[in-house]
Amino acid sequence: MKHLLATTTALGLTLLAAAPRAQGQTADRKTAISLYGSAFQYKGNFGSDYWNWAENKYSPGISINRYLSPGLDLALSGNYVKFEKSFAAGAPNYGSNFNTNVVNVNLGLKLKLLKEDAFFRPYLLAAPGVAFTSREGTFNGNGQSINLDNDELQFDLFGAAGLNFRLSDGVALFVQTGQHFPLSANIDGNPNRDDNSIDDRYLQHTAGLTIAFGKPKDTDQDGVPDRKDKCPDTPSGVQVDENGCPLDGDKDGVPDYQDKCPTEAGTAAMEGCPDRDNDSVRDGDDECPDQAGVPALRGCPDADGDGVADKNDKCPDTPAGTQVDANGCPLVLDSDNDGVKDDVDKCPGTPAGSRVDANGCPLEIDPAVRQLEQPIRFETNSTVIKRTSYGTLNKMVQALKDHPEYSLRIIGHADSRGTDEYNQGLSERRAGSVKRYFTGKQVDPARITTEGRGESEPAAPNTSKTGMSQNRRVEFKFEFYIPSAPQP
Template identity: 45%
Template sequence: MLSMAASSAQAQTADRKTALSGNVGLLQYRGNMGTDFWDRSEPDLEVGGGGTLSRYLSPTFDVALLGYYQTYKFSSEVRAGDNFEARVGMVDVGLKLKLNNGKILKEDFFIQPYLMGGGGMFLTNSQGRANGRNFFNQIRRPEVFALAGLRFRLSDAISLDLTTSQHYAFTERVDNLYGSPNDKLYDRFLLHQAGVTVAFGKMKDEDKDGVSDKKDKCPGTPAGVAVDPTGCPLDKDGDGVPDYQDKCPDVKGLAALQGCPDRDGDGVTDLDDKCPDVAGKAELQGCPDTDNDGVTDLDDKCPTTPAGVKVDATGCPLDRDGDGVPDYQDRCPDRAGPASNKGCPEIKAETKKRLSEATKFINFEFNKAVLLPSSYPTLKDLAAIMAEYPDYSMSIAGHTDSKGSDDYNLRLSYDRAASARTYMLSQSVPAARIESRGYGETKPVADNATAKGQAMNRRVEFDLYLTGDPNSAEVKYGAAPTIAELKATPAGVPTVKKAPAKKAPARKAPVRKRK
């Protein structure tokens, strides 16, 4: 049975994963009554049979469900008159190790050795005479087994197997004699088998050329095309172009040219080459293109177009928006604008005025970065401007007057600019197109010595600039501290510049009213 299981498993492949087997076998016994292991001198030959259902797991392993049945008789060699007759059944599950796994032997090698092991149930009705007493035992006990076998591959689907396995049932009641050496279970059986296995399944052959997909090196061969043993179409002139596709099947040519020659070596057959004596490009029917823009030199009106630039049929750079600025130089290729503004729409004067006046309407809570509701209409208007000019980015720069410590003013100016940016993000302005920074008290626009000047210096400025150009605030004021630098600045209560101690009583307003 085990050998059949092994054989069925062995017959299987990735194309034929399920197999059924039938086998004949011969049992031999070893126990307290004696043994006939490896001895068939008995005149009466008892044989049994079985079947196996197996499943392919991998080139190295299969799994099988095994069944075997035989009637077995034995007469004691130790005590005259002792004997038994057993109807033996075995049902097992086994895991098979195949040595023809492609690492030791090829999978399709004719002789394929294997090993198997597993366990199951030993089912026996045994009757006879032992120690002068008749007995009848019905046995249902677990067993384990080990098997060695040879498979002879007759075809992809059929195989012949010869195996020997030893079964160790966890019982001594087959011969009804107890007290085996060392008090161990002693009834064991050898099973010699020969069997035939048939593997089921259809070989995968998508192109139906008679070669399985697993072995087919050319799996897309059209129906009816003659192929070699590897599944590739025949090629009698050996030029790498199969005969059924070769326009010049009797003369070696180029694979790229369907097997035909090309005297100027430009990849275009001489028959199709408009410039057969000068190497050119296949897509230009064999003619040259000096600037590599896809238009032959003969038809190119702009023969010095830079490499990689898309051109029209005359070889001149594309200008989608028709503003006279070619797309490869146009910062806004889908919106018309003058060359002086890199091909982008210029900001209207009215829009510039809205931007410059916006700072007047941005207000915050005292000494904080919290926007007052009165600021919202202006910020919404700025968000609308951003939508109107999609090719522009916006810089938001915060400034303070000179009251308080430098570090505190720098942090407050940044936080206020960031607060304005956060609100505009809530109005669907893309984060990549808006940047905020703070300059503290370093960039005044008026004299901090007067209350009017201080009010003018406390401001948030909004500037548009073409995306990709330098930040407009940085152009006006230079680099601002980074976020990391701001975080590194110790936080704290603003330090207000104070008069000498003797004049302290003369201060009229508390410090908290200075921002």
């Protein structure tokens, strides 16, 4: 019997191994079985063995427990013990002996203290029940000898205090001490009784294992019961904490299984990755993590908006809309496809297919336009255009409108009458008069060049009226329009 407690513990461990899915008795695991061994100590009319460990009587026990609430359990327990004692010579009751088997069945309430998941939980137990006693023996005293042989059933009052140790989710170890009061029981058979009917009673010191059975509801199968699960819809296979929520190692509010940067605190918008400059490009992909930029340039800024990051832009102030090369500098284009780049093309509007020189200007004027280069004549000392010249001039106006790439040089002349200085001024005024005619016809003044040659280039000798009439003239020469060239 002395090895009963160790045997009971071994039995409990065996049952635990056989029920690996068992968990601690909780609202999810409401039924539990306790296996235990007890040491009993008798007290009666023959004296007290209380706290006399040498007189312990050992026996096994079992209880079935049912969870009622976080602080209350219902327990049905059964115990067996055999009390026996003989009084040797010289004892007051020499010759007396008793051998009493006691079976207890108790149903009680266990008041649990502290929290359900605490490592140890004190508790109090009040468990009324019945005690069946079967007694044999002999009583010697008062000048008489009585043979003891009877069976009795008494109402039993049992109260205890204990401490429960939570070893794992499946098993708890408990120790408990309580006292049984089987009312009117006569365990030792002594006929000399007290008036209170509780003169025979006994202590029960218990140690054992409690195993809870059942399976809690766990909708998302993460190992945390729904009752405790603060994240009940966690996807299958995701690691969770004790509250059933996905692990978040960097504490940024983005679960590790969704976090693209699980070791760096970030933002939900960046899938858990940091973005120091708040430009919507995660730092790991951002080539300029400390400067707000644009996603298209891997997070680098582009001040002039030309599509080239500032750090690579050799022309950072390019006007908006300008086509640029890989260095952010304006592309050198050939808008009129004449083979001369715009930056050196002095005739950028040359018609397609025209032969051009190194300046991008056509090599020759249209012959039909050249035929219009007919001089007009003036009266002596006059700058007034003759009406007979309007037709010639209007044809040249139309040619300029048809050919925006052309310009017109107007050259004034004079006959030999008067001084050279006067004739020079007169030739310039004649050229200016004709220019005003063209500008009056909405021809851009920039396309009209004027000059005066005085009497220096006569078309005929000034020795006759006819010759001098031919020298009072304005001549024309079509050229290619170069906007950058200065116009007089």
